[in-house]
Amino acid sequence: MTTDHAPRLYALAGSILGLFLAWAGIAAHPWAQTASSATPTSAALEAYTRRLNADAALVAALSGRRLATPSVRVVTLPPLTTTRTS
């Protein structure tokens, strides 16, 4: 009595092919590609980050200008000198 090996060989070849396709699919990191694509959420996040950086630069500039502003206020003390049209 002879055994028909053809179905087993087909099954083995199909299993190897399936395993290869699964490995190739996993090696391609499809989830990573999805995360780096410009979805509306990530675009909004990037814009928000840029705005925060711009605001930080503006605050730094304004702080610098405030530091350059003289320390002056109206007082009720007797004056030591007088300013007038020069």
Next chain:
Amino acid sequence: MIRHAFTAMGTEVELLFDAEDSSLLREVEAEFRRLETVLSRFRPDSELSRLNEAGAGEVGPDLLEAIELAVAARARSGGRFDPTVHDAVLAAGYDRSFELLEGAGPEAARPQARVGGMIEIDRPAGHVALEPGFRLDLGGIAKGWAADRALAVLANVGPALVNAGGDVAARGRMWTIAVEAGGGEVTLGLEEGGVATSGRDRRAWMRDGKARHHLIDPVTGLPAESDIVTVTVAAGSACEAEVLAKALFLAGDSRRAVDEADLAEIPTVLTTSTGEVLLAGGLQ
């Protein structure tokens, strides 16, 4: 505290100094007189007068620095402060130092002059060239600049204040400075920086039956017309305060000047022609 006063640059200069060593005061006085020989437009032998006469030439480091400051101030003020007002000031009748002007009789009117001439500066060569037809008047910046320089010398030793005819530079402690405003006084406490006043209450005269003053509107080339009588400004230095005070005076009217002072956070005391005193730029 030592108080020392003298006359230079056509005005009274006052030095207040919290230290025992008074030798620096003589040094500062000599420096004021030297700067007058460089920057005065009333002295025909001054370095500035020689440049105005020639139209171009090499200049010394002091005149070069003063011209650079004036050009920078013109840019920062959007042209309201302009060192090329020389001929416009002359046309308005301010053709001699003010002490002589007050006693002078009527003169023939001069033609109206333009303002806004080009100034080319070659710093490495120390060379300045003026657009033909324009001359420089550094009177709007020279006293404040001189006060700042004098303060730098005095403040090395102790708290000091320099008042050059109303342009005040101070450092080292809180100095109290009276501002003549609306017939009364507002007193400012300044710890470090400068205070200056621009106005038409002084350095004013009559010409052809009309009241004239020395603050020229660069747009018209004529003494500025405004409801502002005086503007006093505090800034990081006397030179900067002098420029800002002129720029606010030339804002056109008191409301606009107050808005600009508030927006730019420039501590300002302003008197209007009705005697109203307005505080702006954070003062209250």
